[in-house]
Amino acid sequence: KKEEEGEILERCRGFMSAPVTDISVLEKRKGDMRTRMEMLIMETQADFCKALEKVDGGTFKVDRWERKEGGGGISCVMQDGKVFEKAGVNVSVVSGYLTEEAAKQMRSRGKVLKGKDGKLPFCAMGVSSVIHPKNPHIPTVHFNYRYFEIEEEDGSKQWWFGGGTDLTPVYINKEDAFHFHNTLKEACDKHHSQYYPDFKKWCDRYFYIRHRGESRGIGGIFFDDLDSPNQEEVFKFVKSCARTVVPCYLPIVYKHLNDSFTKEEKDWQQVRRGRYVEFNLVYDRGVKFGLATPGSRIESILMSLPLTAKWEYMHKPAEGTREAEMLEALRNPKEWV
Amino acid sequence: KKEEEGEILERCRGFMSAPVTDISVLEKRKGDMRTRMEMLIMETQADFCKALEKVDGGTFKVDRWERKEGGGGISCVMQDGKVFEKAGVNVSVVSGYLTEEAAKQMRSRGKVLKGKDGKLPFCAMGVSSVIHPKNPHIPTVHFNYRYFEIEEEDGSKQWWFGGGTDLTPVYINKEDAFHFHNTLKEACDKHHSQYYPDFKKWCDRYFYIRHRGESRGIGGIFFDDLDSPNQEEVFKFVKSCARTVVPCYLPIVYKHLNDSFTKEEKDWQQVRRGRYVEFNLVYDRGVKFGLATPGSRIESILMSLPLTAKWEYMHKPAEGTREAEMLEALRNPKEWV
Numbered sequence: 001k002k003e004e005e006g007e008i009l010e011r012c013r014g015f016m017s018a019p020v021t022d023i024s025v026l027e028k029r030k031g032d033m034r035t036r037m038e039m040l041i042m043e044t045q046a047d048f049c050k051a052l053e054k055v056d057g058g059t060f061k062v063d064r065w066e067r068k069e070g071g072g073g074i075s076c077v078m079q080d081g082k083v084f085e086k087a088g089v090n091v092s093v094v095s096g097y098l099t100e101e102a103a104k105q106m107r108s109r110g111k112v113l114k115g116k117d118g119k120l121p122f123c124a125m126g127v128s129s130v131i132h133p134k135n136p137h138i139p140t141v142h143f144n145y146r147y148f149e150i151e152e153e154d155g156s157k158q159w160w161f162g163g164g165t166d167l168t169p170v171y172i173n174k175e176d177a178f179h180f181h182n183t184l185k186e187a188c189d190k191h192h193s194q195y196y197p198d199f200k201k202w203c204d205r206y207f208y209i210r211h212r213g214e215s216r217g218i219g220g221i222f223f224d225d226l227d228s229p230n231q232e233e234v235f236k237f238v239k240s241c242a243r244t245v246v247p248c249y250l251p252i253v254y255k256h257l258n259d260s261f262t263k264e265e266k267d268w269q270q271v272r273r274g275r276y277v278e279f280n281l282v283y284d285r286g287v288k289f290g291l292a293t294p295g296s297r298i299e300s301i302l303m304s305l306p307l308t309a310k311w312e313y314m315h316k317p318a319e320g321t322r323e324a325e326m327l328e329a330l331r332n333p334k335e336w337v
Numbered sequence: 338k339k340e341e342e343g344e345i346l347e348r349c350r351g352f353m354s355a356p357v358t359d360i361s362v363l364e365k366r367k368g369d370m371r372t373r374m375e376m377l378i379m380e381t382q383a384d385f386c387k388a389l390e391k392v393d394g395g396t397f398k399v400d401r402w403e404r405k406e407g408g409g410g411i412s413c414v415m416q417d418g419k420v421f422e423k424a425g426v427n428v429s430v431v432s433g434y435l436t437e438e439a440a441k442q443m444r445s446r447g448k449v450l451k452g453k454d455g456k457l458p459f460c461a462m463g464v465s466s467v468i469h470p471k472n473p474h475i476p477t478v479h480f481n482y483r484y485f486e487i488e489e490e491d492g493s494k495q496w497w498f499g500g501g502t503d504l505t506p507v508y509i510n511k512e513d514a515f516h517f518h519n520t521l522k523e524a525c526d527k528h529h530s531q532y533y534p535d536f537k538k539w540c541d542r543y544f545y546i547r548h549r550g551e552s553r554g555i556g557g558i559f560f561d562d563l564d565s566p567n568q569e570e571v572f573k574f575v576k577s578c579a580r581t582v583v584p585c586y587l588p589i590v591y592k593h594l595n596d597s598f599t600k601e602e603k604d605w606q607q608v609r610r611g612r613y614v615e616f617n618l619v620y621d622r623g624v625k626f627g628l629a630t631p632g633s634r635i636e637s638i639l640m641s642l643p644l645t646a647k648w649e650y651m652h653k654p655a656e657g658t659r660e661a662e663m664l665e666a667l668r669n670p671k672e673w674v
Contacts, residue, residue: 063651077650088650211628211635274642281618282628291548291619298548305611305648312644313414313425314400314636 008039015042016049016062017074020093020125033159033231034123037147037238038093041127042074044145044242045091048129049076051246052089055253056081060089065297070096071123075300079307083257086132088303093125098150101292109225114153121151126163127242128286130304131249136269137259139169139176140217140276141249142304144286145242159231161238162224165245166203168217168276170269171322172329174336176252177218181336183248184221184241191237196337199223204333209279214330216279220248268323270310277309345376352379353386353399354411357430357462370496370568371460374484374575375430378464379411381482381579382426385466386413388583389426392590393418397426402634407433408460412637416644420594423469425640430462435487438629446562451490458488463500464579465623467641468586473606474596476506476513477554477613478586479641481623482579496568498575499561502582503540505554505613507606508659509666511673513589514555518673521558524581528574533674536560541670546616551667553616557585605660607647614646 008027012019019026019042026035049060058081066072073092078084098106098120103113113120126146133140145163152158167180181200188195203222208215221241226234280287290301317323345364349356356363356379363372386397395418403409410429415421435443435457440450450457463483470477482500489495504517518537525532540559545552558578563571617624627638654660 061650079650086648086650270645277614277646278618278639281615299651302615302648303650307649308607308645308647309614310645311423311639311642313398313416313423313640 008035011039011043015046016060016076016089017064020072020074020091033147033235034125034149036235038125040235040239040242041091041093041125041145044127044245045074045076045089045129047243048245049089051250052078052084052087052131055250055257056083056087058082058084060087065300067094067096067295067297069295070094073297073300075297075303077303083133083135083138083253084131085134086303086305086307087129088131088300089127089129090300090303091125091127092297092300093123095121095123098122099293102289105289111158111225113150113158116153123149128304129245132273132306133253135256135259136170136261136265137173137256138253139167140306141245142166142168143245145238147238158227160225160227161234162226163238163241164199164203164206164220164222165241165248166207166217166220166222167249168272170265170272170326172218172326176255177334177336179251180218180220180248183244185337187240187244188221188237190240191233195223195237196221207279209275209283211282212275212278214275214327215333216276216330218329218336219333267310268317268326270308271312271315272326273306273309274311277305280304345372348376348380352383353397353413353426354401357409357411357428370484370572371462371486373572375462377572377576377579378428378430378462378482381464381582382411382413382428382466384580385582386426388587389415389421389424389468392587392594393420393424395419395421397424402637404431404433404632404634406632407431410634410637412634412640414640420470420472420475420590421468422471423640423642423644424466425468425637426464426466427637427640428462428464429634429637430460432458432460435459436630439626442626448495448562450487450495453490460486465641466582469610469643470590472593472596473507473598473602474510474593475590476504477643478582479503479505480579480582482575484575495564497562497564498571499563500575500578501536501540501543501557501559502578502585503544503554503557503559504586505609507602507609507663509555509662513592514671514673516588517555517557517585520581520585521578522674524577525558525574527577528570532560532574533558544616546612546620548619549612549615551612551664552670553613553667555666555673556670604647605654605663607645608649608652609663610643610646611648614642617641 019038021038029035058078060076060078063075071094076089078087103120128144130142143165147161149157149159185196199221203219204215206222287301290296356375358375366372395415397413397415400412408431413426415424440457465481467479480502484498486494486496522533536558540556541552543559624638627633
């Protein structure tokens with residue numbers, strides 16, 4: 001709805017910062033997917049940040065950064081708030097030429113890329129966020145929605161969307177898990193009946209800490225390389241997903257805002273945070289790609305790491321405890337809806 | 338000296354646990370490098386653990402573990418002691434057939450490996466340790482000494498040694514840095530005048546967090562694939578190195594045992610611990626190899642991670658502080674001797 005309502009300039013007033021691309025440029029190519037997606041990710045960042053500020057009482061620190069190779073980003077971080085230990089919501093809009101490494105990686109995923117003199121101009125943009133609350137009864141959430149465009153030799157464009165939203169609780173709460181997954185399912189079902197079941201499985205497979213034999217959390221949805229049935233339909237789907245991040249997560253935050261917790265519960269949260277770090281540094285494709293890319297903004301990439309984490313040797317919850325119940329769900333992903 | 342003195346059985350009495358290999362087997366092939374190295378790593382583990390127990394007052398938890406593919410290990414861990422937040426000293430002695438992945442990796446380092454029907458029987462053993470103290474004025478230390486043997490098609494054996502010892506302080510203390518490097522240099526100089534300068538550089542290059550543009554610590558020595566001038570000489574050198582771990586580190590621990598520290602100093606330690614985690618999970622060859630190897634003991638591999646760590650967004654020490662001085666030394670490795 002929003003998209004058609006206002007003019008670019010007016011919509012920008014609600015953002016955390018001016019968009020990465022000049023407003024005059026956005027106005028000029030208003031109908032382009034690049035513009036529409038940049039507006040969507042800026043809007044998602046603003047809506048989510050404002051909802052978090054409201055519940056926390058704190059304020060996001062907003063950093064604009066530029067990439068000398070082209071483009072830049074806007075990082076919003078709230079650290080050591082009342083509710084959130086660390087909350088990061090990042091937008092990036094970058095362009096340039098694909099590195100050999102990146103082209104190779106994309107080809108390995110089945111893409112045919114014909115560059116002019118081997119050069120492939122690309123444009124990539126996305127919004128991503130990780131929220132680590134203080135209270136162990138409020139789960140960590142992560143989401144990311146992104147758009148990729150590559151120009152081939154003959155001037156034609158390849159494009160695709162990717163993204164997902166997933167939840168990492170410290171303790172199982174079936175009601176929360178249902179609410180989270182069901183909100184995603186409803187958004188998916190409006191577009192294709194296979195989206196939720198397929199992307200739920202993809203999420204469980206992707207956020208998997210192989211060396212532990214555990215999932216990172218209780219999942220959600222995850223998809224990549226989505227380019228059918230057509231650009232308009234995929235964009236509409238991504239828009240639906242992006243607009244569920246607040247309704248997926250905020251009700252859970254409010255519900256547990258005043259839950260009391262013990263030192264033991266906080267400790268278990270810290271151990272789970274350690275596992276979160278393991279996944280992000282060892283397996284996450286985005287982090288690995290970012291760390292290996294010259295000129296990338298390390299602080300924005302590693303914004304996803306928790307403020308604090310713990311590694312206890314041979315930590316093993318006793319049978320029958322809520323910690324053991326959590327582990328069981330991570331070892332054998334469940335259907336929550 | 339020690340090596341020649343006692344009988345195998347008698348020497349084993351001082352170990353943290355019986356060796357991985359049966360004592361009767363060790364007795365039978367007493368002169369083999371495999372036996373001599375296994376005795377050396379067990380001895381190094383025992384000497385180091387006892388020295389740490391003495392200063393801490395705590396006791397190491399000793400775990401024996403087996404690898405179903407062949408061999409096993411002995412992990413000694415002291416957690417939340419008086420002086421040490423987490424201290425791990427691990428011995429492993431494993432054998433089996435090289436995986437394709439491992440053979441490929443070794444060939445990329447220039448080794449020619451001819452297997453029988455493509456199979457390469459190997460034996461690998463080593464002692465490795467990471468000590469994270471509580472007091473930010475006591476540095477973290479790491480060492481690792483290992484031996485590798487591969488049997489080729491014609492029955493001949495390829496072998497090499499690797500290892501090193503390096504220091505990761507939270508604050509620069511020139512006296513400590515001198516003591517640490519000088520102790521290593523003296524051990525190296527007895528064997529070859531190029532060892533210390535070469536292996537010091539290798540250490541600085543290896544323990545480098547590329548995405549931060551920082552070294553992990555102030556270095557020490559590091560070497561790999563050492564197979565000349567001959568097995569006896571290399572073993573003597575490795576023995577000298579292994580026997581310096583106590584004199585390198587313990588005097589520094591005793592010196593700072595009662596140093597007082599502020600909350601800010603503890604915080605800076607936690608930030609540095611985060612960087613330690615980044616290096617170990619993103620770059621360390623041993624960790625990456627271990628996590629990717631089926632059947633490896635994850636808890637022993639990740640024993641090197643600190644008990645606690647911190648990631649603050651955009652942490653940057655103010656100019657002229659001792660934190661800035663530390664960072665400077667990590668960005669531009671120094672000569673300490």
